Amino acid sequence: MADQKKKIFVVDDDKMFCTMLSDHLEDKGGYEVSTFGTGEECLEQIDQKPDAIILDYYLDTNVPNAKNGLEILQIIHKTDPDLKVIMLSSQEHYGVALQTIASGAVYYVIKDLKSFQEIDSILEEL
Amino acid sequence: MQAGQHVQRPVMYSPAETRTLDPQNMTTEPGILAQKLGEMDIFHTIPADILLHLAAQCRIETFGANDNVFEKDEPGRSFYMILDGAARVHDGDFTVAHMTAGHCFGEMALLDEGPRSMSVSATIPTRLARIDREVFFDVLGDHPDVMQKIVGLLTRRLRFQTDKTLEQLRKREEELFQLVEERTAELMAQKEEAEKLRRKAEAEKKEAEKQRLRAEQSERAEQQFLANMSHEIRTPMNAVLGMTSILMQKSPREDQMRYLKSILQSSEALLVILNDILDISKIQAGKLELEFTGFRLTDILEQVRATLQFRAEEKALALELDFDKNIPPVLIGDPVRLQQVLLNLAGNAVKFTETGAVKLVARALKKDNDACRLYFEVRDTGIGMTPEQLNVVFESFRQASGDTTRKYGGTGLGLSISKQLVERFGGNLQARSMLGKGSTFFFEIELKIGNEMEVEAATSQRDAAYALRGLRIMVAEDNHFNRIVAEETLELLVPDVEVVCVENGQEAVNRAKEEQFDVILMDVTMPVMDGIQATREIRAMTGPAGAVPIIAFTASVTQKEVKRCLGNGMNGCVPKPFKDAELINALMAVIKPELQPLSSAPEPEPAAPGPADNRLTFLEELTGGNPTRIRKYLNLYLESVREGVPRIEAALAKEDRLELRKVVHTIKPQFRMLGMEALAELAQTIENQAVEGIALEQLPENVNRLLEEVRASVQSFEEYLQQS
Numbered sequence: 001m002a003d004q005k006k007k008i009f010v011v012d013d014d015k016m017f018c019t020m021l022s023d024h025l026e027d028k029g030g031y032e033v034s035t036f037g038t039g040e041e042c043l044e045q046i047d048q049k050p051d052a053i054i055l056d057y058y059l060d061t062n063v064p065n066a067k068n069g070l071e072i073l074q075i076i077h078k079t080d081p082d083l084k085v086i087m088l089s090s091q092e093h094y095g096v097a098l099q100t101i102a103s104g105a106v107y108y109v110i111k112d113l114k115s116f117q118e119i120d121s122i123l124e125e126l
Numbered sequence: 127m128q129a130g131q132h133v134q135r136p137v138m139y140s141p142a143e144t145r146t147l148d149p150q151n152m153t154t155e156p157g158i159l160a161q162k163l164g165e166m167d168i169f170h171t172i173p174a175d176i177l178l179h180l181a182a183q184c185r186i187e188t189f190g191a192n193d194n195v196f197e198k199d200e201p202g203r204s205f206y207m208i209l210d211g212a213a214r215v216h217d218g219d220f221t222v223a224h225m226t227a228g229h230c231f232g233e234m235a236l237l238d239e240g241p242r243s244m245s246v247s248a249t250i251p252t253r254l255a256r257i258d259r260e261v262f263f264d265v266l267g268d269h270p271d272v273m274q275k276i277v278g279l280l281t282r283r284l285r286f287q288t289d290k291t292l293e294q295l296r297k298r299e300e301e302l303f304q305l306v307e308e309r310t311a312e313l314m315a316q317k318e319e320a321e322k323l324r325r326k327a328e329a330e331k332k333e334a335e336k337q338r339l340r341a342e343q344s345e346r347a348e349q350q351f352l353a354n355m356s357h358e359i360r361t362p363m364n365a366v367l368g369m370t371s372i373l374m375q376k377s378p379r380e381d382q383m384r385y386l387k388s389i390l391q392s393s394e395a396l397l398v399i400l401n402d403i404l405d406i407s408k409i410q411a412g413k414l415e416l417e418f419t420g421f422r423l424t425d426i427l428e429q430v431r432a433t434l435q436f437r438a439e440e441k442a443l444a445l446e447l448d449f450d451k452n453i454p455p456v457l458i459g460d461p462v463r464l465q466q467v468l469l470n471l472a473g474n475a476v477k478f479t480e481t482g483a484v485k486l487v488a489r490a491l492k493k494d495n496d497a498c499r500l501y502f503e504v505r506d507t508g509i510g511m512t513p514e515q516l517n518v519v520f521e522s523f524r525q526a527s528g529d530t531t532r533k534y535g536g537t538g539l540g541l542s543i544s545k546q547l548v549e550r551f552g553g554n555l556q557a558r559s560m561l562g563k564g565s566t567f568f569f570e571i572e573l574k575i576g577n578e579m580e581v582e583a584a585t586s587q588r589d590a591a592y593a594l595r596g597l598r599i600m601v602a603e604d605n606h607f608n609r610i611v612a613e614e615t616l617e618l619l620v621p622d623v624e625v626v627c628v629e630n631g632q633e634a635v636n637r638a639k640e641e642q643f644d645v646i647l648m649d650v651t652m653p654v655m656d657g658i659q660a661t662r663e664i665r666a667m668t669g670p671a672g673a674v675p676i677i678a679f680t681a682s683v684t685q686k687e688v689k690r691c692l693g694n695g696m697n698g699c700v701p702k703p704f705k706d707a708e709l710i711n712a713l714m715a716v717i718k719p720e721l722q723p724l725s726s727a728p729e730p731e732p733a734a735p736g737p738a739d740n741r742l743t744f745l746e747e748l749t750g751g752n753p754t755r756i757r758k759y760l761n762l763y764l765e766s767v768r769e770g771v772p773r774i775e776a777a778l779a780k781e782d783r784l785e786l787r788k789v790v791h792t793i794k795p796q797f798r799m800l801g802m803e804a805l806a807e808l809a810q811t812i813e814n815q816a817v818e819g820i821a822l823e824q825l826p827e828n829v830n831r832l833l834e835e836v837r838a839s840v841q842s843f844e845e846y847l848q849q850s
Contacts, residue, residue, distance in 0.1 A: 016762035016796050023755065024748065061792040062769075090795040111795035116748065125343045 005032040011042045012056035012088060017111060024116050038063050039072030052126055054119065057089035070103060077104035084126050086119065156181035159255055166230055168279050172272055180265050184255040189248035198245040202235030203259045211252025215244045235259055237280050359400055367393045368609055368627055402539040409546045416550050420576035421461035423453055427486060430468045437476050444483035452490040454498050458574040467544045471567045474540065475506035482507025491570065498575055503568040511559040519557060520545045594713055595621040602634035603649040603679060605811060612647060619710060631655030635663045638671055645717060649679040650691065651828060658694045665695040675716035743801055760843050763796050767836050778829050787816040805835050
């Protein structure tokens with residue numbers, strides 16, 4: 001079990017952050033990371049049973065009419081309530097955090113310099 | 127004694143009587159004996175006359191109960207026959223056989239006079255006939271055929287017995303062998319079972335350890351979440367507080383004022399609780415680090431007394447300080463946390479005492495060159511506690527009783543926090559109490575001794591802040607969060623400070639016209655009227671109002687920006703987000719320039735960082751200085767802004783707030799990740815303004831500034847990429 005890599009999906013239309021995070025996780029080892037620019041793409045692959053999904057809150061910047069992270073979270077939570085979803089946001093609002101936690105996210109991470117460390121420790125706990 | 131009596135009483139002879147058969151009695155005793163011998167298998171075929179001859183040569187011996195006939199290992203020289211009575215063959219206490227009248231024993235002695243392997247003794251009074259080996263061979267000497275027969279028979283019997291014994295031995299050996307095998311198997315099984323149990327126990331232990339780790343981790347995560355959440359709640363709470371204060375200053379009606387006061391009080395109470403939760407979760411999540419700086423204990427105690435003086439006076443309580451003069455003037459430690467503990471203990475003491483006194487004691491227990499062991503005690507004459515209450519008083523969320531919460535308020539976290547803080551100091555907070563008499567809380571900690579130099583270095587900032595005490599400061603800042611942070615920081619650092627907050631330049635001008643301020647902290651970018659314009663208008667006023675020192679809050683400390691501020695009548699600059707020291711230094715520079723430490727230049731360092739300066743620090747750390755990665759990320763950033771900038775421009779032109787917010791929001795984290803914090807802040811401001819529907823005319827200025835900065839960053843990153 002311990003040797004098996006954890007499968008992580010990263011969903012973020014911010015390509016730079018997405019790439020940095022996926023590089024970071026793969027460098028750390030123990031993770032097999034797939035990245036998606038929209039939630040819809042992620043949902044198509046959801047039957048791959050990832051161990052965790054790191055999901056950005058805003059996903060409709062580059063693809064108009066793309067579902068936002070909260071909707072995707074709710075869909076994921078409905079299909080697989082046990083699937084761990086970590087929400088990403090650059091929004092430091094308590095309300096947004098609360099909303100995602102209430103919708104089944106296990107954690108709410110603010111995108112900043114500390115977020116990688118935070119994600120590391122969360123993934124270790126899952 | 128008559129001969130006939132022997133016949134009639136053939137059984138009883140006196141014990142140990144030994145005699146030879148009387149040849150005269152041959153018709154009687156020897157006859158009977160010969161007959162008995164003849165019934166025995168070894169003498170079966172022996173002619174009667176020989177038997178009679180043998181019987182005549184027998185000696186009759188009598189034995190009492192338990193008398194030995196012969197002992198083990200005695201040489202066997204005779205053949206015995208039980209006439210009457212009984213005997214047993216035994217090996218020590220172990221009886222091998224029982225014999226009664228007619229049985230013979232010792233017949234093997236006729237073949238071999240080696241030592242006997244068993245003993246024989248009488249079990250009841252017994253009479254034996256005994257034929258000695260010599261006599262026997264003497265008698266049979268004349269009858270070699272008879273002798274041969276007997277010897278043959280005895281030999282066969284001997285062989286049979288030996289075989290039987292061997293067989294028994296073999297059987298016994300087999301049994302033993304089997305037993306050993308069984309026992310071994312049993313032991314093996316036991317061992318295997320033990321091993322299995324051991325493995326199971328080990329696995330269980332491992333699992334328990336794993337569970338424990340998992341529990342610890344999830345507890346830590348929970349506490350971190352709690353800490354984060356309390357902070358998240360604190361921010362809007364601060365906004366509620368700040369805005370309530372503002373409303374209260376806007377001359378509300380009397381009833382409105384009552385509501386506002388109620389909001390203020392509730393918010394403050396909530397904030398106290400939040401701060402406690404934040405503290406305890408910080409401690410429990412292991413995030414609370416003690417500082418080590420030089421400080422004067424007297425300052426701390428004075429501070430505690432000053433804070434509680436009013437509350438004590440209100441209740442007519444004496445608040446006494448008992449300070450040991452032997453305590454070194456300067457100690458090294460965390461003055462803020464020590465004060466928090468003492469203030470909590472003394473605050474509780476005042477809270478729970480109705481009459482009498484609260485006494486704060488500090489003593490030096492042991493002092494050497496480097497360190498001093500200190501004893502602290504807070505004693506009151508209050509309501510006290512029962513032993514049961516005393517037991518739980520340090521637990522989180524526990525007060526001495528449920529009533530306490532209702533009557534005295536509080537979260538019940540204070541003592542738990544204090545206890546854990548004292549533990550961080552390496553001490554142990556303890557309490558003794560008597561119901562109705564009062565309580566005493568005490569602890570010992572050891573602190574290093576410092577010198578004046580250290581305290582000067584450490585407290586220069588605090589001293590500076592102290593020098594600023596009692597100031598009346600206006601903060602003009604449109605961002606709620608920044609406004610609250612500024613206010614909180616000032617209130618924390620500067621004793622007795624009065625902070626008045628306004629939201630824009632116009633308000634700042636209005637207040638400055640009507641009221642006297644010692645200093646104004648002015649955000650440069652504000653709605654309605656920006657900081658530059660406001661400064662110009664204030665400077666145009668006559669009298670002291672026009673001379674008030676103004677310090678700019680600037681998001682970007684560039685040479686150009688600083689020049690613009692100072693050129694328009696401002697006296698200094700503080701970059702946002704500011705550090706405590708920067709704020710204090712800037713205030714000192716304009717208020718008490720004579721106290722300004724070495725960096726006496728009143729003009730703050732116009733630190734205009736080149737766009738690529740420092741901002742790659744995180745990228746370098748993250749990638750381990752991997753140039754390929756850095757290039758990759760920078761290219762992604764460039765790609766993203768090249769796409770984003772035209773979209774922002776278009777959105778601005780079309781006044782499409784939603785699109786503007788969207789694009790700015792997406793790029794914002796990239797600014798952060800590349801270390802452009804000021805730019806991220808600006809992006810946040812634009813985002814907020816776009817959402818809040820701030821007057822659209824305010825947007826272009828900020829957006830254009832953002833675009834300008836982004837373009838500058840693009841240029842510098844491109845240069846970096848070309849160089850590397």
